[in-house]
Amino acid sequence: QSGSVAANPEQYDESYLCPVQVGGQTLNLDFDTGSADLWVFSTLTPATQSTGHAKYNPKTSGKAKSGYTWNISYGDNSGASGTVYADKVVVGGVTATSQAVEAATSVSTQFMQDTDNDGLLGLAFSTINTVQPQQQTTFFDTVKGTLAKKLFTVDLKAGTAGTYDFGYIDSSKYAGTITYVPVKTTNGFWEFTAGAATANNRSLGSVGDAIADTGTTLMYLPTAVTSAYYAQISGATNSAAAGGYIFPCDADVPDFHITIGGKSFTVPGEYINFTPADNSGEQCFGGIQPNTGIGFTILGDVFLKAMFVVFDQTTSAPRLGFAAQ
Numbered sequence: 001q002s003g004s005v006a007a008n009p010e011q012y013d014e015s016y017l018c019p020v021q022v023g024g025q026t027l028n029l030d031f032d033t034g035s036a037d038l039w040v041f042s043t044l045t046p047a048t049q050s051t052g053h054a055k056y057n058p059k060t061s062g063k064a065k066s067g068y069t070w071n072i073s074y075g076d077n078s079g080a081s082g083t084v085y086a087d088k089v090v091v092g093g094v095t096a097t098s099q100a101v102e103a104a105t106s107v108s109t110q111f112m113q114d115t116d117n118d119g120l121l122g123l124a125f126s127t128i129n130t131v132q133p134q135q136q137t138t139f140f141d142t143v144k145g146t147l148a149k150k151l152f153t154v155d156l157k158a159g160t161a162g163t164y165d166f167g168y169i170d171s172s173k174y175a176g177t178i179t180y181v182p183v184k185t186t187n188g189f190w191e192f193t194a195g196a197a198t199a200n201n202r203s204l205g206s207v208g209d210a211i212a213d214t215g216t217t218l219m220y221l222p223t224a225v226t227s228a229y230y231a232q233i234s235g236a237t238n239s240a241a242a243g244g245y246i247f248p249c250d251a252d253v254p255d256f257h258i259t260i261g262g263k264s265f266t267v268p269g270e271y272i273n274f275t276p277a278d279n280s281g282e283q284c285f286g287g288i289q290p291n292t293g294i295g296f297t298i299l300g301d302v303f304l305k306a307m308f309v310v311f312d313q314t315t316s317a318p319r320l321g322f323a324a325q
């Protein structure tokens, strides 16, 4: 089987939400290549936390997995926890007849407050799924044996709907050729080695170990690369108060170029002029921030929305394919 689902951006492209049928109920989920749990707001979530969200009701067709629990925390310190059911999950027509559906009994304030978001669908490797006492497979791992090709593609867009495709590559969605790089799976992420970064034809240094993460909004780069980039924007400062690099909203923000697999890819400067940093709209918050304390680079939506990316498990050695949109 194969299928395609829309990826609808929230305001400022903060995250992208996709309609998914869970036990016949449609919920809008954040597809996340940086985690491996499929969890949903549910009738088990306290009303004080679930107001405004669509909720999965396991009573309809869910089969409780007795004694199974989950508890996840993300890189941005958001998190959730709960219990586990098996139910039918359909994404863009691709059907998992019995998928582990993790029903939330508690969610952090970030999730409570984002009422567009009814849960997450993890697309990292199942080795980092948090269900105990027995780890569960991601939607992709559950269905991959039934897909025409064991791959999915990600085509996020700036300010408009993109797509996640499962089981095939739609060559109308990218320009030029796809450049493939090997993936290191030991941390459970789609992790690879990126190369040299430049802006205004000046070297910013090398990016190095990086993950492709649809669940993270911004790009978190090595501190040296980040400071070299903002040195080229007059008025840019690293503001503790703002929580990162900001600059005058009318500044000239240069394109960011990164080499992957020997090919150069471009993130337009306008994507890096991310959001107003204050109510006056005078200072804007950068879409590139330092990866301090993370230990690797995260290439999140600001990067991905300039790209067409193939998450490929067609062979025993997973790989990532990158193309310009």
Ligand SMILES: O=C(CCCl)NNC1=[NH+]CCN1
Pocket: 032, 034, 035, 073, 074, 075, 076, 078, 213, 215, 216, 298
């Ligand atoms: O947690 C991470 C970073 C992994 Cl290093 N990405 N995924 C995600 N989902 C919700 C917030 N962030």
